Amino acid sequence: xxxxxxxxxxxxxxxxxxxxxxxxxxxxxxxxxxxxxxxxxxxxxxxxxxxxxxxxxxxxxxxxxxxxxxxxxxxxxxxxxxxxxxxxxxxxxxxxxxxxxxxxxxxxxxxxxxxxxxxxxxxxxxxxxxxxxxxxxxxxxxxxxxxxxxxxxxxxxxxxxxxxxxxxxxxxxxxxxxxxxxxxxxxxxxxxxxxxxxxxxxxxxxxxxxxxxxxxxxxxxxxxxxxxxxxxxxxxxxxxxxxxxxxxxxxxxxxxxxxxxxxxxxxxxxxxxxxxxxxxxxxxxxxxxxxxxxxxxxxxxxxxxxxxxxxx
Amino acid sequence: xxxxxxxxxxxxxxxxxxxxxxxxxxxxxxxxxxxxxxxxxxxxxxxxxxxxxxxxxxxxxxxxxxxxxxxxxxxxxxxxxxxxxxxxxxxxxxxxxxxxxxxxxxxxxxxxxxxxxxxxxxxxxxxxxxxxxxxxxxxxxxxxxxxxxxxxxxxxxxxxxxxxxxxxxxxxxxxxxxxxxxxxxxxxxxxxxxxxxxxxxxxxxxxxxxxxxxxxxxxxxxxxxxxxxxxxxxxxxxxxxxxxxxxxxxxxxxxxxxxxxxxxxxxxxxxxxxxxxxxxxxxxxxxxxxxxxxxxxxxxxxxxxxxxxxxx
Numbered sequence: 213x214x215x216x217x218x219x220x221x222x223x224x225x226x227x228x229x230x231x232x233x234x235x236x237x238x239x240x241x242x243x244x245x246x247x248x249x250x251x252x253x254x255x256x257x258x259x260x261x262x263x264x265x266x267x268x269x270x271x272x273x274x275x276x277x278x279x280x281x282x283x284x285x286x287x288x289x290x291x292x293x294x295x296x297x298x299x300x301x302x303x304x305x306x307x308x309x310x311x312x313x314x315x316x317x318x319x320x321x322x323x324x325x326x327x328x329x330x331x332x333x334x335x336x337x338x339x340x341x342x343x344x345x346x347x348x349x350x351x352x353x354x355x356x357x358x359x360x361x362x363x364x365x366x367x368x369x370x371x372x373x374x375x376x377x378x379x380x381x382x383x384x385x386x387x388x389x390x391x392x393x394x395x396x397x398x399x400x401x402x403x404x405x406x407x408x409x410x411x412x413x414x415x416x417x418x419x420x421x422x423x424x425x426x427x428x429x430x431x432x433x434x435x436x437x438x439x440x441x442x443x444x445x446x447x448x449x450x451x452x453x454x455x456x457x458x459x460x461x462x463x464x465x466x467x468x469x470x471x472x473x474x475x476x477x478x479x480x481x482x483x484x485x486x487x488x489x490x491x492x493x494x495x496x497x498x499x500x501x502x503x504x505x506x507x508x509x510x511x512x513x514x515x516x517x518x519x520x521x522x523x524x
Numbered sequence: 525x526x527x528x529x530x531x532x533x534x535x536x537x538x539x540x541x542x543x544x545x546x547x548x549x550x551x552x553x554x555x556x557x558x559x560x561x562x563x564x565x566x567x568x569x570x571x572x573x574x575x576x577x578x579x580x581x582x583x584x585x586x587x588x589x590x591x592x593x594x595x596x597x598x599x600x601x602x603x604x605x606x607x608x609x610x611x612x613x614x615x616x617x618x619x620x621x622x623x624x625x626x627x628x629x630x631x632x633x634x635x636x637x638x639x640x641x642x643x644x645x646x647x648x649x650x651x652x653x654x655x656x657x658x659x660x661x662x663x664x665x666x667x668x669x670x671x672x673x674x675x676x677x678x679x680x681x682x683x684x685x686x687x688x689x690x691x692x693x694x695x696x697x698x699x700x701x702x703x704x705x706x707x708x709x710x711x712x713x714x715x716x717x718x719x720x721x722x723x724x725x726x727x728x729x730x731x732x733x734x735x736x737x738x739x740x741x742x743x744x745x746x747x748x749x750x751x752x753x754x755x756x757x758x759x760x761x762x763x764x765x766x767x768x769x770x771x772x773x774x775x776x777x778x779x780x781x782x783x784x785x786x787x788x789x790x791x792x793x794x795x796x797x798x799x800x801x802x803x804x805x806x807x808x809x810x811x812x813x814x815x816x817x818x819x820x821x822x823x824x825x826x827x828x829x830x831x832x833x834x835x836x
Contacts, residue, residue: 213742213790221599228824230739236636239649239651240648240649247651250583250651253650253651253653253655257651258650258651261651268600270620282630283636284641285630285632285636285637285639285640286639288639288640288643288644288657288658288696289639289640289642289643289647289648289657290650290655290657291607291611291643291655291657292607292608292610292611294602294657295604295607296604298604299603299604303702317630317631317632317666318597318629319629319666319697320595320597320629321694321696321698322696322770324548324597324598325597326603327595327597327598327600328597328601330601331592331597331600331601331603336551336601336602337551338551338570338602339551339559339562339564339569339570341564341565343565343599343602343603345601345602345603345606346600346603354629354631354666354668355668355702356666356667356668356691356703357691357694357696357698357699357703358694358698358699358700358701358702358703359701360696360697360698360701361694361696361698370607370764378671382633382669382670382673383633384633384634384669384672384673385670385672386633386669386670386671386672386673387668387669387761389670389671389672389717389721390667390668390670390714390717390718391668391669391670393707393708393709393714393717394707394708394709395705395706396705396706396707396708396711397705397706399708402702402705402714405701405702405705406702409701416642455595458634459696465558466581467632499671517759524775
């Protein structure tokens with residue numbers, strides 16, 4: 213079975229860039245044409261509004277980027293209708309040849325971690341049948357519960373050719389509170405201890421591309437930490453957050469890449485899907501705008517990766 | 525608006541014990557009568573199997589305990605059908621007067637954390653209407669992303685009379701990996717820094733009962749850490765995990781309580797719902813078994829709280 217990391221490298225090479233479109237369904241921010249004439253917001257209507265919106269976005273970017281990153285929180289805010297729309301969105305993305313990274317920052321201990329891993333990346337036994345619940349290609353997981361909480365995810369990745377991105381250093385100010393704390397045992401920040409675990413767990417999942425299917429989430433807002441994490445985890449794919457709406461530049465995102473131009477993907481959500489000037493634009497103009505926002509991001513990241521400043 | 529902590533104390537006083545029944549839907553572990561004659565596992569069938577099972581469990585325990593704790597991972601493993609069953613379960617529990625603690629260990633940054641908070645405890649705007657997605661009474665959240673990631677949850681708790689339990693020290697061996705690490709700045713374990721934040725954020729949400737609606741998750745498997753956390757957070761409600769199937773004794777759970785006999789709730793899942801001898805028992809025998817398992821737990825915890833060893 214082909215490893216997730218190899219599939220990701222293949223997709224990046226095909227489109228020629230490492231940009232990922234984040235899908236954060238926020239009906240309040242969607243253009244009027246998606247919403248008008250829908251009537252009362254029943255479950256069926258909510259599901260179809262989100263599905264229709266994402267199909268438009270996916271059609272606009274499917275040939276441009278290697279992957280999309282749906283954010284579970286924004287689906288969950290619409291209850292089970294939102295989760296049905298999440299299923300629709302995963303399917304629609306895969307049908308268009310896009311890899312899907314489910315951003316839910318899940319984790320728990322023992323059999324509960326197993327259930328999360330099987331839910332998003334594997335399969336569950338249901339009345340004697342094996343069924344896939346969400347069937348994403350990769351998911352984000354939190355590390356606070358310890359190394360053993362990550363094992364069920366790694367095992368499902370190995371078995372199913374899927375991937376995880378372990379949250380190491382986030383793009384918010386509050387990431388300093390605990391992630392950056394210097395440990396007495398190592399005299400280094402906590403996130404470096406977790407990086408060591410990511411390296412160790414990822415080693416058996418390194419594919420032909422030289423990269424592992426056990427990745428890491430790193431915010432590009434803190435350039436120095438990002439550069440340090442890049443050097444500590446040479447075989448790890450980094451999911452770079454904080455670019456765009458959260459303020460990190462392409463130049464900052466570039467420090468998360470290896471000299472081979474690989475090893476990271478950069479995600480942007482609102483700056484792609486909700487950055488349009490006129491909320492009364494028609495469907496075709498909206499799709500054009502999403503495509504232009506994506507092309508602008510690709511251009512910015514490509515230039516930043518080409519610039520010699522990357523090493524600096 | 526009545527605070528969550530006050531509602532919780534009221535419910536505990538009404539039933540006379542702090543035991544919480546965990547709801548982990550695992551169809552493979554359910555007795556045969558729930559499953560037989562159901563036909564192929566369509567979404568509709570899966571939803572009704574879980575709903576029927578939980579209605580039986582809830583009827584068996586509703587007069588005995590103050591709250592139930594559905595674990596999201598086990599619902600998510602069944603996809604959107606599982607999430608519909610989660611909605612059914614929350615509603616069925618509330619209709620029976622039980623408080624609902626959604627155990628999903630969610631969190632993220634900024635507007636994403638807001639979306640999680642509104643999804644489980646608040647309301648979302650959907651095409652001009654305010655709708656509640658899941659409407660639990662409380663939820664569990666992870667702290668790794670920092671103090672600012674917790675603020676949206678605290679704000680929704682304040683506004684809606686809801687509660688959170690911040691994961692501090694879990695019951696697994698791996699909780700030693702990061703949670704227990706001594707920080708250079710404080711010369712104390714990481715979880716104590718987070719406990720200080722829980723205290724600080726919880727202070728404005730202390731109710732008439734003297735307890736805050738910002739609680740903490742503490743595993744009872746590590747007695748010394750649990751006792752320390754109890755003393756550091758006198759106004760915090762502790763959700764005690766690790767009791768029962770995970771090996772912590774009633775005596776260990778007891779150290780999470782204050783001398784007033786309040787300040788903690790103890791959760792047990794599998795030892796209540798899946799500890800039956802004969803998988804071919806009939807519905808009434810199953811309900812009787814769930815009730816007896818619950819009564820046994822209540823007896824064990826009540827005795828442990830009465831024993832003088834608590835202080836030891």
